[in-house]
Amino acid sequence: MKIKATLDRIPGGMMVVPLLLAATLNTFAPNLLRIGNFTEALFVNGASTLIALFLLCAGAQINLKGAGVSLAKGATLLSVKWLIGASVGLLAxxxxxxxxxxxxxxxxAIIAAMTNSNGGLYMAIVGQYGKEDDKAAYSLLALNDGPFLTMVALSIFGVMGFVEGLFSIVSFISVLLPIVVGMILGNLDNELRDFLGKGSDMLIPFFAFALGMGINFQAIIQGGIGGVALGVATVILTGMGGYLAFKAFNWNPIVGAAEGSTAGNAVATPAAIAAANASFASVADIATVQVAASTVTTAILLPIFIAFLVKRLEKKGRLPSSA
Known part of the structure; x- marks a missing residue:
């Protein structure tokens, strides 16, 4: 059976399919895997541990040796993505x-979806339309994987009085520390970075399944339409934001638009936020489903959006060379 190949053909399949499978199981047979010991520890209660290990592996992929225009491009995309996501989140x-x-x-869900981007999709688009320094910019863009930038936004909102329950420094560090440990290890040893990089992909379906065991179909029905709308907004707002920012700097605007997606990793962000601050627990389930829906929506819609922008630039004779 070609299970992995099938999942790879589905946008966000490694994350979304196990999550929805577990949600189905949790809705119709919630006690089937709640039998204690290793089975329940892995498939039901393992989300926090698996996400923590995933964050460590993801942190190891952050390369601190990028320089020059690559850093400028990465910082620009990172800032634009965060500012748009945080602003829309504050309005919400x-x-x-x-x-x-x-x-x-x-x-x-808005902040998590809009401040995280699908690195694989970015690299695929940049590989076709961008240059080497556009690809190298991803070393900095890796910072938007996981809950860090979402937590920064929520902490700022807490100071402003818009969000109940500002994160304590201990809670903030407890979520951030696995990323920092991974980042240190990855930058000390390239072979260790490669080793940990293999682990991040492998962990995704397992923590997705565990997250799904906390979701039922009612939450999916409530969150699905909103998640699709969130995905559309992410492509249009953050994609156009990156496009216009790169155009302003006389860089390839198609590369800027390539950040208009939601990372599969972002599905874990609501759970991580709720773990750091219980005041978000009541909306963590619906937020998880909405981010998952946004992941799939942006994976489908962004390439179509990019194709539209490319044709538009070609008609005007302004499509930059990828050489």
Whole structure:
């Protein structure tokens, strides 16, 4: 059976399929895997540990040796992505209803989805339309993997009085530390970076399944439409934001638009945020589903959006060379 090949053909399949499979199981047979010992520890209660290990492996991929224009491009995309996601998230908090949702979408889902980007999709687009320094910019863009930038935004909102329960420094460090440890190890030893890099991909379906065991179909139904809308907004707002920023600096704007996606890794962010601060626990499940829906939506929509922008530039004779 070609299980992996099938999952690879589905946008975000390694994350979304195990999550939805577990959610189905949790809805119709919630006690089937809740039998104690290793089975329950791995498939039901293992999300926090698996996510922590995933964050360590992801941190090891952050290369601190990038320089020059690559750093400038990476910093620009990172800043634009975060500013748009944080701004829209703040607006959602200000206009949220009594249930803590804005137009049915959890504000933490908005921030998580819009501040994280699909690195594989970025590299695929840049490989076709960008240059070597565009590819090298990814070493800095790796910083938007995981909950770090989402936590920064929520901490700022807490200081401003818009979010209940500002993170304590201990809670912040406890979530950030696995990333830092991985980053240190990866930059000390390239072979160790490669070794840990293999682990990050392998962990995704396992922690996705464990996350799914905390979700039921009611949450999926509630979050699905909002998640698709979130994905569309992510492509348009952050994609166009990157496009216009790169155009302003006379860089290839197609590369800027390539950041208009949601990372599969971002699906774990609501759970990580809720683990750091219990005040977000009530919306963690619906936020997880909405981010998952945004991941799939952006993976499908962004290439179409890029194709539209490329044709538009070609008609005007302004498509930059990738040489």
């Amino acid at each position: 908090y200000l206009m949220a209803g009594p249930n803590g949702l804005f137009l049915g979408i959890a504000p933490i």
